[in-house]
Amino acid sequence: MSLFQNTFWLKRVVVLISIVIVSLILWNTYIFFQKFKEEERGKMKVFAAAMKELNDNTDLNADVTLPLKILENNQNIPSILLNSKGEIIESQNLDSLKVLNPKYLEKQLQIMKDQNDPIEISYKNTQKQYVYYRNSDLLYKLKYYPLALLLILGLFITIIYMVFKSSKVAEQNKLWTGMAKETAHQIGTPLSSLLGWIAIFRTENIDQMYVDEIEKDVDRLNIIANRFSKIGSLPELKQHNIVSITKTVFSYLESRSSKQISFSFNASQEEINTQINTELFGWVIENLIKNAIDAMQGKGTLDLSIKNTSKKVKITISDSGKGMHKSQFKQVFKPGFTTKKRGWGLGLSLSKRIIEDYHKGKIFVQKSEIGKGTTFQILLDKF
Template sequence: MNFTTNTFFFKRVAVLTSLVIVSLVLWNTFIFFQKFKKEERIKIEILAAAQKELATNSDLNASVDLPLKVIESSNNIPMILVNAKGEILEIQNLDPVKSLDKNYVAKQLQIMKSQNKPIEVSYKGKNKQFVYYKDSELLDKLTYYPIALILILILFLSVIYLFYNSNKIAETNKLWTGMAKETAHQIGTPLSSLLGWIAILKMEKVDNKYVEEIEKDVSRLNTIANRFSKIGSTPELKKENIITITKTAFDYLASRSSKQISSTFWASEDVIYTNLNTELFGWVIENLLKNAIDAMSGKGSLQVKVENTQKKVKITVSDTGKGMPKKMYKQIFKPGFTTKKRGWGLGLSLSKRIVEDYHKGKIFVLKSEVGKGTTFEILLEKF
């Protein structure tokens, strides 16, 4: 059995065990509740017998201590005594002030009728009276016990799930961090070699146009290596002009995209300062631009805007691609979620982490319509 199989088996066993425990506790609670309810009825029957004994005892010398003691001890069960016509004769163990209100008494009588069958009190079949009673306060509390138990069990299982899930996320993050740093390390070796080859090409007096393009791509690889090396550690933020950083990322991808894509960059000002990590924020813009270009399948309109608002710096990336339904607005930022045939679904997840965790900003889908396009928005604090 591998780790995944063990985890799945553990989950099934935990859920099954929990269901069995809850079922047993609920069943035992039900049995106890019924037993307690039966004992309360027996108690009321004894009380009714004691009242009958007092009412029918004509011997003045006979002892009535036992019936009186039974009546006095029954002080925790609310009851109402009515005659055959339904007239109320006696009220016991109800609020004495509220009992002055006929509506209150009538309502309590209806509750008693719904909870328990009345106990008949008569003498030789005549002068029939009926004792109605409510469940005691203790019995009422017992009805909520199973609910409280289930809630506690749900809370307990939720804590276990959150603990397991957080451990899994931490383990996954650790794995991705290790892979990113290893990738950065592996890229470093061919980069050093490429720099050497560029020096040789210059010595051989190769056309500078070709050498400059190679240098751009080598610089690009170096930037990628630096980005991967920063994953898992807190990046250093500096006061930077966000216009320059966004425009650089835009120009790099716009020049390498299809000629049938119309690319436009617009900024409200020439300089807008904010605290940024240049390499990581450039990565975010590139991820958004790549997604936009892929969504348009090589033909459409791409627009990037940087605007200085009263409180924030606002960056929007809009395309005329395939768009998405509203239910996917939040899903696309989850690790592993992708609509492409190829890809790991990490670009937008990393972008969200860079913007929100590292730069304390916000990134979200501003609007999208299937078949018409999507607009992403980034909000950052101004310097």
């Protein structure tokens, strides 16, 4: 509970800090933008004053070095000079080729009118001119600077979220792994007792068929305990005859299923050897057969076939159940997806992980049709 509360508050502190950082960035950028904009307007006022000084000065011997220097230094703020009639006299810091097009100048003038108020120049001869200007390229870049910072901050928050999420998933996996191993450990105690009882039953006057069936179920429980004990650790793969392993699981489930289901097992008589973990591979076959039985609701046909090709071993399980839509072919392997009223949706997800992650094979829905059934196929490499 303490870890959960710490994580709960830590997430909120991170979100709060992020909001504060974003707010400060936006506010400081806005202030800086406004100051920079005021500075540019100040420069343009000085530029206008220099133009006025040059036009008003009628003394040919007067020193006009300073006004000329000011006009020359305006290299980054685009501007257009208009007379009192609204006609364009000249332009500065615009594309030298594009200014030959009147439409380009009109478009630039409209942008300048939208961005800034004009600066009026009044001359001695009562003539007036107006300087229109737009923001410099540097100011444009500054305008989009907060967006870049927000994107960086968003990326940072995404990384933090993914770290939190992966940490949570790892913690949950660790919890489930611990529970699985503890379950296997707890099952071990009654299993030992049951094995002792079976030994006693064999010495008593009890029908041996019953004892054999009880022993099969005890062996089954032992297999289940071994499966749970292997969760969370890398399983050991050994070379086995996949036909006999599959047949054992198939026969066990056949004997304990509805007699209204017709079971069919087809495989070559020769051994087909491949690298598998018997407990985990048997778990996959069991999941597929149980899903097929549930899909048929206790009545129908179930066919399992094993084919030996040059490079692959193909295990195919078909049923005559309710089938599924093609859009569900991949969804059925996602954790939590189930069509049963009672089910966790973990069987096929676990089967996919066992086959593809541990055995480096492939499992998929080969075909399915609503009302006619489904066929799953497993591909394993031969050794």
